[in-house]
Amino acid sequence: GCGLCSAVCPTGAAVQSALSPEWWANRLDAVMKTRAEQTLLVLACQRRAGSLERAFDEHGMHVDVIRFRCVGQIDAGMLLELSRQPFTRVLVAGCVERRCRFTSGASLAAEQLGRAWSILGTLGFDPSRIAADWSADRAGDRLEPAVARLAGGH
DSSP, X not given: OOSHHHHHOSSSOOOOOTTOHHHHHHHHHHHHHTOOSSEEEEEEEHHHHGGGSSOEEETTEEEEEEEESOGGGOOHHHHHHHHTSSOSEXXXXXXXXXXXXXXXXXXXXXXXXXXXXXXXXXXXXOGGGEEEEEESSGGGSOSHHHHHHHHHXX
């Protein structure tokens, strides 16, 4: 049910239904149409999203949270596309690998983040527009401190 099998399926035969790429693409489109001048987009697993699931304004920056079943569903292409948008920052928030509910989700997300950072750097763009926050306590670690750190860097 986490959709990670579709992220690594070499033939494309595994297709996720819950929170599919089509779902999050529609959600991202909706967020981008209503975005504010200074926006932080948080891509979080269900456990980390917690109270930040809804959009809110804090630290002088509009924050939108998109909840994934697991951040292992995120791919480098998605992160690169988001980095082209006028979002000030993109934050990927998940669990550390040993605490990931879906075992390999955190490592898949970290791999995709590394690819996105590498490509951005190679192209001469600032890779720090995309950040990560990994929690050892899952839902117990609130996202507000990470949001505040990124908002302070805009």
